[in-house]
Amino acid sequence: FFPEDPSLAMAAAASGEAVGCSDTQANDVLLRISELASCLFVVFLARECARRVYIGQQPTPPTTLPVLLRFPAWEGPAVLTMFFPLCDVLSRTIAFGCTNWTLLSCILLALPILCILGWTLHVSRLIQTQAVTYLE
Numbered sequence: 001f002f003p004e005d006p007s008l009a010m011a012a013a014a015s016g017e018a019v020g021c022s023d024t025q026a027n028d029v030l031l032r033i034s035e036l037a038s039c040l041f042v043v044f045l046a047r048e049c050a051r052r053v054y055i056g057q058q059p060t061p062p063t064t065l066p067v068l069l070r071f072p073a074w075e076g077p078a079v080l081t082m083f084f085p086l087c088d089v090l091s092r093t094i095a096f097g098c099t100n101w102t103l104l105s106c107i108l109l110a111l112p113i114l115c116i117l118g119w120t121l122h123v124s125r126l127i128q129t130q131a132v133t134y135l136e
Contacts, residue, residue, distance in 0.1 A: 028089055028092070028093070029089055029090070029093050029101065029104075029105065032085060032086060032089040033086070033108075036082045036085070036086060039078065039082065040075065040078055040079065040082065043074050043075055043078045044074075044075060046074070047069065047073070047074040047075070050069060051065065051069045054066070054069055079112070083112055086108070086109075087109065090105040090106075090108055090109045091105075091109075093105040094106065094109075
């Protein structure tokens with residue numbers, strides 16, 4: 001459903017010609033998003049199972065978990081790895097020129113970037129207020 005040359009769709013939209021917007025155009029986007037969400041869910045389940053096995057093997061319940069079994073240890077790299085194929089399909093959707101899917105794609109593309117910036121600012125504030133300290 002994507003044209004071979006995205007510039008054709010952009011030229012048609014700029015000249016006022018109707019660019020067909022249908023639900024079938026969302027198939028690639030929705031399929032990719034569902035694949036990425038499924039992969040992230042499987043990574044979460046694998047880490048959670050490993051955490052439960054680790055806790056179950058301890059004679060007394062541990063007060064802290066190893067770093068590799070804490071929440072973002074596996075999900076963070078998975079999200080960063082999945083961001084690149086998501087950018088690919090969203091940029092192709094933006095280039096198609098359908099207003100509804102372009103808006104949705106821009107939001108989905110900006111959301112992870114804004115989250116990373118927000119987390120960076122939050123950690124920066126924690127470091128400035130010395131709420132976080134480094135142990136050597």
